[in-house]
Amino acid sequence: MKIIMLGAPGAGKGTQAKKIAAKYEIPHISTGDIFRANIKNGTELGKKAKTYMDQGLLVPDELVVDLVVDRVNQDDCTKGYVLDGFPRTIPQAEALDAALEKMGQKIDYAIDVDVPDENIINRMSGRRACVDCGATYHIVYAPTKKENICDNCGGGLILRDDDKPETVKKRLDVYHEQTQPLIDYYTKAGALRTVDGTIDIDEVFAAIVKILEDK
Numbered sequence: 001m002k003i004i005m006l007g008a009p010g011a012g013k014g015t016q017a018k019k020i021a022a023k024y025e026i027p028h029i030s031t032g033d034i035f036r037a038n039i040k041n042g043t044e045l046g047k048k049a050k051t052y053m054d055q056g057l058l059v060p061d062e063l064v065v066d067l068v069v070d071r072v073n074q075d076d077c078t079k080g081y082v083l084d085g086f087p088r089t090i091p092q093a094e095a096l097d098a099a100l101e102k103m104g105q106k107i108d109y110a111i112d113v114d115v116p117d118e119n120i121i122n123r124m125s126g127r128r129a130c131v132d133c134g135a136t137y138h139i140v141y142a143p144t145k146k147e148n149i150c151d152n153c154g155g156g157l158i159l160r161d162d163d164k165p166e167t168v169k170k171r172l173d174v175y176h177e178q179t180q181p182l183i184d185y186y187t188k189a190g191a192l193r194t195v196d197g198t199i200d201i202d203e204v205f206a207a208i209v210k211i212l213e214d215k
């Protein structure tokens with residue numbers, strides 16, 4: 001099962017992708033997480049990516065495409081995977097399709113988690129991420145058991161650098177301009193499925209499971 005998560009920043013792509021990956025035992029591949037891990041480890045890729053991410057801009061296609069194509073070619077991806085945050089531009093989608101075609105594969109589902117812009121700023125300002133393991137929480141909608149301590153690993157929680165309101169606004173503009181056209185792209189490919197992302201996290205997941213198992 002090869003799945004792409006679409007949706008605005010903060011729509012809940014990562015939250016749902018993790019649940020899908022756990023239920024169907026397939027890898028969760030998040031380009032945002034890959035870049036953040038590179039930033040944390042001080043790699044060249046991380047240094048380059050950070051200059052774009054901190055401004056709410058997309059990292060250039062050439063820095064991301066090969067990385068994902070290499071990843072989906074790894075052995076643990078034969079059963080499928082859930083891509084979160086990629087593709088984000090039409091050229092990225094075309095590059096992915098070309099690479100998959102060579103492998104005799106295609107994307108089965110592009111799931112658009114639909115949340116209006118008004119809800120996004122509120123979501124992002126309440127999001128907290130673990131400095132150690134990257135797990136994400138929300139102070140109201142997905143709280144930790146102990147305040148500011150990661151349930152997973154006991155690490156401390158922070159507000160992501162790019163979750164400040166002015167950067168979130170820029171990320172939303174970039175989303176509408178560069179990523180939203182993918183909705184048309186995957187509609188034409190017959191892969192698009194839309195779920196309402198404004199409802200409770202478990203209800204969104206139930207809607208996704210229904211889509212994946214209704215076939």
Ligand code: AP5
Pocket residue numbers: 007008009010011012013014015016031032033035052053056057058059060061064084085086087088092123124126127128136137138139141142162171197198199200201204
């Ligand atoms: P990335 O990390 O992919 O960020 P994003 O797409 O902006 O998405 P987010 O991680 O912010 O949100 P999400 O939809 O995963 O929401 P979440 O589940 O956390 O990318 C960051 C940057 O990296 C980009 O800006 C770009 O610079 C670069 N980048 C990455 N990939 C790239 C690519 N392919 N090309 C170029 N550049 C790239 O949920 C948000 C919050 O809401 C959480 O607190 C959560 O607990 C809560 N929540 C989730 N669902 C619900 C719900 N149903 N109800 C209430 N609260 C909810």
Ligand code: ZN
Pocket residue numbers: 130131132133134135150151152153154155
């Ligand atoms: Zn943690």
